[in-house]
Amino acid sequence: MAEVSFLSGGGEMGALMRAHDWSHHPLGRPESWPQSLRTTLRSMLNSRHQMCVFWGSEAFWFYNDAYRETLTTERHPSSLGKPGRQVWPEIWDDIGAQIAQVMRGGSATWHENQRLVMQRDGRDEDTYWTYSYSPIDDESADSDVGGVLVVCTETTEQVLVSRRALEERQRLAGLFEQTPSFIAMLRGPDHVVELANPGYMRLVGGRPLLGRKVAEALPDAASQGFVDLLDIVYVSGQSYVATATPFAMQPAPGAPISQRYLDFVYQPIRDDAGRVTGIFVEGTDVTERALAEKALRASEIRLRAINSDLEQQVAQRIHGRARTWQLSTDIMGxxxxxxxxxxxxxxxxxxxxxxxxxxxxxxxxxxxxxxxxxxxxxxxxxxxxxxxxxxxxxxxxxxxxxxxxxxxxxxxxxxxxxxxxxxxVTAEKQAAESLARTEAALRQAQKMEAVGQLTGGIAHDFNNLLGGIMGALEVARMKLEQGKIGDLPRLLEIGDTAVRRAASLTQRLLAFSRQQTLDPRPTDINRLVAGMEELIRRTIGPPVQLEVVEADTLWLCRVDPPQLENALLNLCINARDAMPDGGHLTIETANRTLDDPAAAAVFDLQPGEYVSLRVTDTGSGMTPEVIARVFDPFFTTKPIGQGTGLGLSMIYGFARQSGGQVRIHSKPGKGSAFTIYLPRHFEAPPQAEPSQPQHLPAATPQRETVLVVEDEPSIRELVCELLTGSGFRTLHAADGSAGLRILQSAASIDLLITDVGLPGALNGRQMADAARTFRPRLKVLFMTGYAEHSVVGDGHLEPGMHILTKPFSLDVLRRKIHDILSA
Structure with a gap:
């Protein structure tokens, strides 16, 4: 079977290919297949991506387990090795020409969200796919191309979700256009017109509004105090309701002034944090009603003035009240x-x-x-x-x-x-309900758009990193087959670098969502900045002058030092990039006391004492529009490939998770200042930690027994392999219930290593707590990929319990185990 070892592994499809009778197939037995086909099939079978291969002039079809999951019984397993035209008759007109082009020696092709009508379970089904066709070299073929490798992903659900979102936005837009009242949406403290429906445009005589400030576009409204009311609503956050308010406007130069009366409401728009970001304007032209009421009041005045005679005045008053009683639109009784x-x-x-x-x-x-x-x-x-x-x-x-x-x-x-x-007031109630529904729909549309941007950015960056990892592994496998082991260290380093970048991206995402695992300790920020000064100088380079201003008797704060160092370095790198021709960079620390109004209105913090760390540059600065989005995930002003757009969002998430805040002051051409505020911590100054060697001595025989509880087989196997190689006795389990049964046995166990998030009835923390009821001195090391506060306990662990954040190197795990068992 050495000749068909390329079919080893590969899950169900690998087994199916090995068991298939190829003796009567046009390709012959697998051991005679071309080397390029064999190499491609080995990579395909062992890949988790959806992949398939069309080989030869008949386009004989092969596929892997990941692709099998998209197939129905109509094609699996009967289609293996059959010509592509027989396997996919309903879409061959779409894909056959693309395959033929590549087979003729054409270059690789890329197709995004391609619509294909497939037969599934006996009926036609609209599907959408993103896929690439890549040539497989074969010197024996006329065009030097023996087949086509297909890497694909079904995007049907994403396409349909996007379409439904577009239809919903169009439906809301139609409602917005057809409503009989006038509606506008204003953005920011300058009240820039972002949306205005036809009713609003008619009210203002069709003047150009979108993208302009109300004060500039409608000077008539500004002169009558309407803009002042907008300012009050924006600052106070309180809605404003007006009835029968006069509004005079000249529709066009030289035209007579139009006097209208309006019922309207100014409703503040808030973001998820409760901050006012704009104003929603909705109202009705009630000129006819107001004029009728005005005429009625004028009539009453005229009647009261007809005679000064007391008797006539009394009669007129009675008459006026009777008319009011009869004519009033209000119910009386x-x-x-x-x-x-x-x-x-x-x-x-x-x-x-x-x-x-x-x-x-x-x-x-x-x-x-x-x-x-x-x-x-x-x-x-x-x-x-x-x-x-x-x-x-x-x-x-x-x-x-x-x-x-x-x-x-x-x-x-x-x-x-x-x-x-x-x-x-029925109409007013209905208008208020309509306004609430419209606002909710708009917020939902904005959330869906943000989710789309977030998932798109994550997919882009992770695909790049996975490409580096997969490429390094494939080339390393090829080098092993060729016996060229001298290149393996370089290829492993490439893969390791990509893994660390993926871990860094995950950490930044967790920081943005405030779900990362922090290790807060009392920290002297002056000492932290001094320890990083040389690194920062080398990073920003000679063109940028660095100045460090340390506050005397700076307070301590309780923070994760490595995360704060990472945040400071990120801010300095951003400052350097904003000063391509050089400039001045200042790092400054200070003590700040925030009173009630300042904390609530400006800093969005609880009143109290804080330590501030400010990074100021003399660079290009930022516009208000950029500042408003600077903490959004994956938002960046840098060219493609020079920034992920997660640095500042990570800093913001880390600061908020640490009980602090980040504030920006910047103007175009005047530079920028980023300030991190962290709560003061009342505790003795931290002692410098003794330096530790990077690697422990070689493994020596141990008497300790370690129980490993981890549901991910690869991690469980590697941890057990490390422990065994280091001389420990190991026991292992895949879930909390199985781990607890081992702990309840008579086995001697010196250390429990467990994931926090385990499947089944018991998570890692619950299992450890249960074990400590009968093994009170059991030492525990939790492994977690994010901060599960409800399980671990908001960073507060019991004595003898420790935590290690995934992903981690095995050397770090080994050192951690040594420290725990040596304590």
């Missing part, structure tokens, strides 16, 4: 102690549809919505017994058609009667 309106004006029928005789014979409780009944009974009793008026009291009254209308009441008790008036 006199309520007796039995809860019946003895008097009611015509507005009852106009608003609710009930005639006067029904109102006068029915207790008002019968008209109430069941959910409002108890609250109204209490208010009615207080009004009669205590003489307590009700102002702006809202409830729902049943309409004659069976629906309900919202009414806002003013009720004044006097002489066993209650004099009432009510305004129909």
């Amino acid at each position: 006199v309520l007796n102690a039995e809860g019946i309106f003895e008097l009611s004006n015509p507005a009852w029928q106009r608003v609710l549809g009930w005639p006067e005789e029904i109102i006068a014979s029915t207790p008002f409780f019968d008209f109430l919505h069941p959910d409002d009944l108890e609250r109204n009974q209490r208010a009615f009793s207080r009004a009669l017994e205590l003489g307590e008026p009700a102002l702006s009291f809202e409830n729902r009254y049943r309409h004659v058609d069976g629906g309900y209308r919202w009414l806002s009441w003013v009720a004044i008790p006097e002489d066993d009667k209650i004099y009432c008036s009510a305004r129909d």
